[in-house]
Amino acid sequence: MVKPYKMSRSIAAVAIAALALLQAVSAIDVSQNKNVRLEFGTGDVVQKTRLLDSSPDERAPLFIGDLIVGQRLPDETVFRRVIEFNNPTNVIQTTTLDVSVTNGIIHYINARNVQNSQAVVCGNANTLGSSKSSINLRVLPNSLATLTLTVAAH
Numbered sequence: 639m640v641k642p643y644k645m646s647r648s649i650a651a652v653a654i655a656a657l658a659l660l661q662a663v664s665a666i667d668v669s670q671n672k673n674v675r676l677e678f679g680t681g682d683v684v685q686k687t688r689l690l691d692s693s694p695d696e697r698a699p700l701f702i703g704d705l706i707v708g709q710r711l712p713d714e715t716v717f718r719r720v721i722e723f724n725n726p727t728n729v730i731q732t733t734t735l736d737v738s739v740t741n742g743i744i745h746y747i748n749a750r751n752v753q754n755s756q757a758v759v760c761g762n763a764n765t766l767g768s769s770k771s772s773i774n775l776r777v778l779p780n781s782l783a784t785l786t787l788t789v790a791a792h
């Protein structure tokens with residue numbers, strides 16, 4: 639018979655290994671992907687009660703490469719995702735992020751570097767006002783950039 643504390647340790651070890659694998663798979667190689675599609679759907683929706691619980695990264699001062707476009711509106715739907723971008727080369731790599739929402743019109747995009755990440759994100763003239771948007775990303779050589787993308791639509 640397996641003792642309960644040993645079984646919970648085994649479950650925790652499997653969960654940690656699975657999380658590490660998912661994180662490794664989720665990194666996008668910007669040297670290979672010059673155009674990345676990011677579709678935000680129901681799995682990315684932030685519950686209204688969680689909107690009040692901002693992470694320390696969201697309260698930290700902005701990095702010069704962060705992007706905030708638009709403004710928040712009442713009765714909006716907020717989508718959030720953390721994405722890693724890997725640049726294994728010796729040169730700065732750029733890519734376009736094509737952002738879309740399953741329903742609604744994008745009126746706010748916030749792309750913030752997590753602590754120790756230094757990617758540069760830039761908007762375009764058509765960043766807001768549609769269910770589809772695009773933003774540009776530059777990642778330093780031999781680095782891993784991690785962004786928190788928050789998109790709000792109405």
